[in-house]
Each structure stands twice: as C-alpha cells, then as structure tokens.
Amino acid sequence: MFEVVRGWVNRFLSEEEAVLLAAILIVSTVVILSMGDILAPLLTGIVLAYVMQGTIKFLMRLQVPKSASVLLTFLLFMGGFVALLFFVIPRVWRQMRALFDNLPEMIDRSHELLATLPAAYPSLVSEPQVNSWIDMLNSEASEIGQWLLSFSLSQLPFVVSLAVYIMLVPILVFFLLKDQDEIMAWWMSFLPSRRPLLNQIGEEMNQQMANYIRGKVIEIIIVGLGSYVFFKIMGLDYAALLAFLVGLSVIVPYVGFVAVTFPVVVIAYLQFGWGSEFLTIMFGYFVIQGIDGMVIVPLLFSEAVNLHPIAIITAVLVFGSWWGLWGVFFAIPLATLVKAVMTSWPQVPGPADGRL
Template identity: 50%
Template sequence: MITVFRSWVQRYFSDEQAVVLAVLLALGFAIVIGFGGKLAPLLTGVVFAYLLQGMVTRLQRWGVPKAVAVWMVFLLFLGALGALFGIVVPLVWRQVTNLLNELPGMLVQWQAQLVHLPEQYPALVSSGQIDRIVASVNGELGQFGQWLLSQSLAGLPVLLTILVYLVLVPILVFFFLMDSDKIIAWLVGRLPRERRMMNEVWTELNQQIANYIRGKAVEILIVGGISYLCFAVLGVNYAALLAVMVGLSVLVPYIGATIATLPIALIGLFQWGLGNEFMVLMIVYAVIQALDGNVLVPILFSEAVNLHPVAIIAAVVIFGGLWGFWGIFFAIPLATLCKAVLNAWPGGHEPEPEVAVATP
C-alpha cells in the first residue's frame, strides 16, 4: 500500500511546478470559501472589470488612448447600471408585489378546480388525495409567508448592503480597468520564475473564460429582452418578472429552461386557461428556447467549451452549492479550469503504447 501511494505521489507531484500550482489553487479556493462574503464587493468588481476589459482593448486597437477608452467604457457601465436600478428593478419589484397580492385569489381558484377533479377522473384521483395535496400546499404557503415576513423585517441590512455595493463596485471597476497592467504585473511578479505549467493552464483557460462570461452576459440580455417583448405583445401578466426569470435561466444549462417553464405555464393557465392564448404563449416560449440553443449560443460562444453534459451539471451543482449565484454563473469556467489543470498536470496522461506495423 505504501509503495502504491509513493508511486502515485512521484507520478503526479514529482514536478515542483505541479506542487506550487496545487498550493496556489488550494489557497485560492480556501480564501474564496472562507472569506467570500467579506470579499464579495472586490470579487464583483473583478468580474465586471473582466467583462468590460474587452471593450477597452478593442477601443485601444482603434487608436483610442487607454484613459479615454476606460472613461468611455466606465460611463457606459454607469449608464447601464442606472438603467437597471432606475427602470428594470422598480418594474420587476412592482410586478412581484402584484403577484404576491393576487396569489391568495389564484390559490382559491386553483383549489376550486382541484375539487372537481375526482368527479371528472374518479379512476385516477380521489377526494382524499386532493385534500392531502391542498393541506400540504397550505402548509408550504404558511412557511413561505413566515419566511417572507422575516425577510421583510431584515430588509434594512440588505438595503445597506446594496448601497455599499453601488458605491464600492463602480469605484473598484474603474481602478481595475485603469490600472489593469500594473495590477497584473504586480501579481505576476509574486509568482515563481519557472511557471511553464501555470502559463499552459492560463493559455487554455483565458480564452474560454473571456468568451463564456461575456457571451453569457450578452445572452442574458438578448433572451430576457426578447422574452419581455414577446410577453408584453401577448399581454401576459407579470411580463417583466417572467422575462427576468427566463433571462437568468440561461445561467443553468439544461435545467434553467425547464425550471422557468413552470411559472410561465402557471401564469398562462391562471390568466387564460387551456385556450388558444395559452397555446400561443407556450409555442412562443418554445421558439425562444429553440432559437437560443440552436442560433444564439453557437454565435456567441464561438470557442465551444468542450465539456461533457454530466460534467457541466455536476459543476453547476457543486459550485452552486458552495457559492450560490456566483457559483452557478462561474460553474462552467471553473469546470474548464479543472480540465485545464488536469491536461497540464504531469503524469495525467499515460503514453499510448506503440503498435508495431508489419511492412510487406
């Protein structure tokens, strides 16, 4: 057993660069897990700066001085932030409030429809089953109401946190964009001189991360915007709330679209029943999802992330459980990081045996 363990250590950790890389990765994960809440404004600023750095670089290629390019991109960022908190957030908040006010009436209507199911389908559903379902739903709603009340009482600290983010994050984004070269040079100067493996990992990872994060941000905006226009034209209640939900659903591959389908279908059923309007709504939503998966994603993600669907779902579950929303957002880049490290790690691939080819 000791011989097997020693052979495994010599195979994977005989290279000093591998040991250094493992220590740095472990230290980075430990810092994020242990101090992620306290470092959240800093990490958020890094994310937004990374999103905007591509625009700054492109403006510089067009001959715009870096200071001017940074100010142009930063003002565009502030304008988008102002539109988000001045237009989108109040609209969504009003619709959430309306939905909570109308929810009791919707539930009464839903229970009235359930009561008639045993009469229509006596072989499938009994009145006792319906009573248990109604009691279970009422219990869950009671717990939800208590949770909502507790959240409303704790709303002041959350509001203060949002205000802190609104002040700190733009300042951090500006300095990250303006002094990116100095910050990167300082970080690189603290790394070991021999960093061939780190360079291999970063070369493989950098394009994937940049392509994924920027593409995913654009995908959220496009899918959410088109969904809102379609829902508004169809006259769907809570169009803005549903559109935000559909836009954010693209963050979770394979699962998000399925989860977003349920509230859309329920809202449509309560508004129109099983009529033509409901069918049109579901067809339009299906078309949006089909265009997103078959047209928009291939265009935005030109550098495809070569990961198996099982690996993607596992990454979403693991990193989402560790870091919540940001873990879900960065699940695929983090899985790509793990793949890049495994590809660059010494001893990770056994050489294929040579096959002797007989010559005539």
C-alpha cells in the first residue's frame, strides 16, 4: 500500500509547481467553504470587477485613458445596479407578494379544474386519483404557508446583511477596478517568478471564465427582457416575476429550463384555461427557449470548452450544494477549471506507461 501511495505521489506531485498548485486549490477551497458567508461581499465585488474588465479594455482600445475608462465603466455599473435595485427587484417583489396573496384562490381554481378531469377523461383519470392529487396540493400549500411564516420571522438578519452588501459591494468594485494592477502585482509577488504551469492554467481559465461570465450575464438580460416583453403583450399575470425566473433559469442548463417551465404553464393555464391564449403563450415561450438554445448560446459561447451534459449536471449538484446560488452560477467555469487542471497537470510516466 505504501509503495502504491509513493508511486502516485512521485507521478503526480514530483514537480514543485504541481505541489504549489495543489496547495493553492486546497487552501482556496477551504477558505471559501469556511468563510464564504463572511467574504461574500468581497467575492461578489471580485466577480463584478472581473466581468467589467472587458468594457475597460474595449474603451482603452478606443484611445480612452485608463482612468477615464475605469470611471465610465463604474458609472455604467452603478446605472445598472440602481436600475436593478429600484426598478426590477421592487416590481418582482410586488408580484411575488401578489402571487402569494392570490395563492388560496389559485388553489381553489386548481381544485375545480382537477374535479372536471374524471368526467372529461374517464378512461385516464379516476376520482380517487383526483382526490389524492387534491390532498397533495393542499399539503404542499400548507407547507408553503409555514415556510412563508418562518421566513418572515427570520428575515431581519437577512435584511441587515443585504443592506451591508448593498453599501459595500459598489465600494469594493470601484477600488478593485481602480487598483487592479497593484492588487495583481501584490498577489503575484507570493508566487515563483518562473511558473509555466500556473501561467498556462491561468491564461486558459481567464479566457474561458471571462467569456462564460460575460456571456451568461448578457444571456440572462436578453432572455429575461424578451420574456417580459412577450408576457406583458399577452397580458399574462405576474409577467415580471415569471420573466425574472426565466432569465435566471439560463444559469443552470437543462435543469433551469425544466424547473421554470412548470410555473409558466400553471399560471398561464389557471388564467386563460385551455384556449388560444394559453397555446399562444406556450408557443412563444418555447420559441424564446429555442432562440436561446440555438442562436444566443452558440453566439455567446462559441469559444467555451465543451462539457458533457452529465458533467454539467454533476457540477451543478456538487458546487451548488457547497456554495448555493454562487456555486450553481459558477458550476460550468469551475468544471472547466477542473478539466483544465487535470489536462495540464504534469505527470511522470509510470512503469506501465514506459512499457507501452
């Protein structure tokens, strides 16, 4: 057993840079897992500043001085931040409250619709089945009510934390943009002057993660805004809330689409019934999803590393269980990081490799 372990160590950890990379990955994971909540504003600021580097570089290519590029980019960020804070989120919140207020009426409407199924489809649905569905629906509604009550009683710490984040994140973003070169020089001073492995992985991940994050933000805006305009034109209730969910659903490929389709179908059916309006909404919704999958994604992520759907779903489950929503959002770039590390990791050929 000892010989096996020693052989594995000699094969994969024989170079100093490989040991350093392993130490960086382990320490980073431990710090984020143990102090993620405390460092959340800083991590959020780093991500936002990283996303805006593309805008700064674009302005500098237009011969705009760096200081002016940083200022213009920060003002653009603050404009979007204020719009999100004072226009998008309040509208979504009001519609969410209206949805919960109308939940009993929607449940009664669901009971009425379910009660008509045995007469309409006697060969497919029986009254005992409908009764069991109604009991399950009542049970789920009761659990939702209990969750809302517990959430309302425990939301004060969340509100305080959110207020702190709202104040800290813009300040952190500004200084991260302004002093990026000094911060990077300070960080690089702790690393060896000669680091080909770290440079290779860093360059690959910088390109892939930058393309992914910026593309994903653009995709969320396009899909969410397009869904809102369509739902509003069709007169669908809770258009802002549903469009917000549809926009966020693109964060999680495959799973997000399945999860967000259910509320869209239910609300449209309860409002319009089985008619032309319902079918039009469903057709338009699936057209938006098709445009996203066949046009927007190929255009925005043409340079992304291909990952198998099983790898994507596994990454979403693993990183989402570790870091919540942030883990879900960064599941694909983190999976890409794992793939890049595994591909680039230096190895000393073992005896079996030598014979081959």
